[in-house]
Amino acid sequence: MCDTDGSGVMKTAPAGTAVPGVDTGRYPLDAPGSVGWRDAVAAARAELAAGGCTVLRGFIRPAEAETMREEGVALAPNAHYTVENVNAYNIPLDADLPPDHPGRIVLRRGNAFVARDLIPREMLIHRLYTDARFQRFIADCFALQALYEYTDPLAGLCLNVVAPGMSHPWHFDTNEFTVSMLTQEPEAGGVFEYCPNIRSRTAEHLDDVRAVLTGHGEHHIRRLELRPGDLQLFQGRFSLHRVAPVGGTVQRHSAIFAYSDTPGVIGTAERTRQLFGRVLPDHLAADAVRGDRLLD
Numbered sequence: 001m002c003d004t005d006g007s008g009v010m011k012t013a014p015a016g017t018a019v020p021g022v023d024t025g026r027y028p029l030d031a032p033g034s035v036g037w038r039d040a041v042a043a044a045r046a047e048l049a050a051g052g053c054t055v056l057r058g059f060i061r062p063a064e065a066e067t068m069r070e071e072g073v074a075l076a077p078n079a080h081y082t083v084e085n086v087n088a089y090n091i092p093l094d095a096d097l098p099p100d101h102p103g104r105i106v107l108r109r110g111n112a113f114v115a116r117d118l119i120p121r122e123m124l125i126h127r128l129y130t131d132a133r134f135q136r137f138i139a140d141c142f143a144l145q146a147l148y149e150y151t152d153p154l155a156g157l158c159l160n161v162v163a164p165g166m167s168h169p170w171h172f173d174t175n176e177f178t179v180s181m182l183t184q185e186p187e188a189g190g191v192f193e194y195c196p197n198i199r200s201r202t203a204e205h206l207d208d209v210r211a212v213l214t215g216h217g218e219h220h221i222r223r224l225e226l227r228p229g230d231l232q233l234f235q236g237r238f239s240l241h242r243v244a245p246v247g248g249t250v251q252r253h254s255a256i257f258a259y260s261d262t263p264g265v266i267g268t269a270e271r272t273r274q275l276f277g278r279v280l281p282d283h284l285a286a287d288a289v290r291g292d293r294l295l296d
């Protein structure tokens, strides 16, 4: 099977090699179009249509889930640790908004990302991210013809680290869909919370968003029980979501596999500096010729 990645380079999924870590008995990524494949895709599509989220339980076998946890532990010291004041819309805090707009509510973003260029290519999460069979399966779940790795050398694959006392506060994603996997559970807290389709393409529903941000929106909130090795597919552009504050002494780690339905995605230098504490020449070059394929 052949496919192209974000750079347009043809690549091959070697026939007969295992899909890294995947329980192919349950999720036959090695048999596209088989009954098992179609059943898994149909279930994912139904849940995505209903609430913008689906969790593929036990996607990674337990032994490899433990390997991924250990890889995450080794990577985490390289995360860009910083605390940033943000709002749910990721727009400037001094934006000209009406007094009661929920975008005026300032939140503390305390999660830290390990960038792709610090994640060795031999690591399981990196091998999975670039695997053509994985990409084809994910694309099918989202009913897309194809998806592409980010061209961005930092943002395409990240480890999201939420340390005890920190949270990844309420926000909407800029990208239409997200693929992620918890690799290490915290001892307490750190629950993924989301408000399915609290806004739509045509309506912001600011009152509902404000209710959630001010602690009065319990009726909008759903909580996910995630276990290491579960794969989460999520449409975060319309569903407000967060990682609640982490308790205990153990960091919460999740791998973020970022793809786009268009090739060539690369972040702005400004946003890249906020997320990773540095920029690369590619970001500066892309800023100079930027079209509308914004990452954020």
Ligand SMILES: O=C(O)CCC(=O)C(=O)O
Pocket: 160, 168, 173, 180, 192, 241, 242, 243, 254, 256
């Ligand atoms: O780490 C997670 O589980 C959620 C991450 C997230 O919402 C994001 O990176 O936009």
Ligand SMILES: [Fe+2]
Pocket: 171, 172, 173, 236, 241
């Ligand atoms: Fe998000």
